[in-house]
Amino acid sequence: EAGVAQSPRYKIIEKRQSVAFWCNPISGHATLYWYQQILGQGPKLLIQFQNNGVVDDSQLPKDRFSAERLKGVDSTLKIQPAKLEDSAVYLCASSLVYGTPLFGNTIYFGEGSWLTVV
Amino acid sequence: QQQVKQSPQSLIVQKGGISIINCAYENTAFDYFPWYQQFPGKGPALLIAIRPDVSEKKEGRFTISFNKSAKQFSLHIMDSQPGDSATYFCAASRANQGGKLIFGQGTELSVKP
Numbered sequence: 001e002a003g004v005a006q007s008p009r010y011k012i013i014e015k016r017q018s019v020a021f022w023c024n025p026i027s028g029h030a031t032l033y034w035y036q037q038i039l040g041q042g043p044k045l046l047i048q049f050q051n052n053g054v055v056d057d058s059q060l061p062k063d064r065f066s067a068e069r070l071k072g073v074d075s076t077l078k079i080q081p082a083k084l085e086d087s088a089v090y091l092c093a094s095s096l097v098y099g100t101p102l103f104g105n106t107i108y109f110g111e112g113s114w115l116t117v118v
Numbered sequence: 119q120q121q122v123k124q125s126p127q128s129l130i131v132q133k134g135g136i137s138i139i140n141c142a143y144e145n146t147a148f149d150y151f152p153w154y155q156q157f158p159g160k161g162p163a164l165l166i167a168i169r170p171d172v173s174e175k176k177e178g179r180f181t182i183s184f185n186k187s188a189k190q191f192s193l194h195i196m197d198s199q200p201g202d203s204a205t206y207f208c209a210a211s212r213a214n215q216g217g218k219l220i221f222g223q224g225t226e227l228s229v230k231p
Contacts, residue, residue, distance in 0.1 A: 004161070031217060042124075042207050042221030043162065056218060091161055100213040102150045102169060107217050109154075109161030 002026065004110035006092050012116045018080035021113040025073070025094030032069055033107070034077050035091040043091055049075065050098040082117045089114050121145055122210050124222030131229050137195040139225045141208035144189065148210040152219070153182065153193045156205045165206070166193070198229045 005024040013019050025032050031050050035043035046065065048056040051072035060067070064083070069075040079086055089112040095105050124141045131137045143151075152167035168175045168182045168191065175182045181194040195202055208222040 033217065040224070042122075042209070042224050043219070044221070045218050048216060048218060050216070055216060093161075095217050098216045100150055101152065101167070101211060101217050101219075102213065105217065106164055107219065109163065111159065111161045 004092055004094055004108055006090075006110040006113050008113060009111065010114045010116075012118060013082055015084055015117050016081040018078065019082060019115060020076055020078045021090050021092075021115075023075045023077070023092030023110060025075070025092070026108055029094035029096050029108075030072070031095045031098045032075050033093040033095075034067055034075070035093060035109075037089040037091055037112070039088070046077070046090075055098065079115075082115075084117050087115055087117045121220045122208060122222040124208050124225060126225060127223065128226045129228070131198045131227065133198065133200060133229055133231050135198050135229075137198045137202070137227055137229070138192055139206055139208070139227070140190065140192045141222050142188075142190045143210050145210070145212070146189070147212045147214075148220075149213050150211045151182070151184065151191050152209050152211075153180075154207045154209060154221075156207065156224075158204075162207060195227075198227075200229045200231050203227055203229050 034046045037043040046060045047067045049069040052069045067077045091112045093109045095107045153165045154162035155165045156162045179196045184191045206225045209219040
């Protein structure tokens, strides 16, 4: 079974430039998450989708970050304009259904997209 | 707002020893407590998880101990191996927030041969 696919794996941009990351979740997974992992910290949820609808974007800096999940499958996370503090790994994750992971609804992570803003 | 606190930040253990990582949480509404393992350049992978109505769960060399009254849980790695060297994250979630995970800060484990 293919895992969560992300691209690009690495990106270096200058501050105030824009960048976009793409995620393809595990086939059939309805719920998709974007997490931000700053070096030395645990991942922090940015946005959560159920199919193509947003269920939680409370920690997404909406003045510069945007995300969409057209057709309820692939998702794109965009940053514009980037700041130095956006340097992080952006992890995409997916789970079969929207709901607690308690009963086998495991959350699977991709390998991440590494962003360096200089 | 830090809701899950993890310690230690780093840990060095000899091969064959026991690795112990601790986490404390604040929100009593959490009802799922997983541990994730992350190797350099990879995404976190679920290692083992526990519900608050269970005091201990064991899977192979990995054991979670859960203390509901103290709001603490820990990961024990028995017979630690060099291949266990990775960063370990505890996390917590609430049923009414879907799969939103609140992660601890992580523990970098190094197992020396």
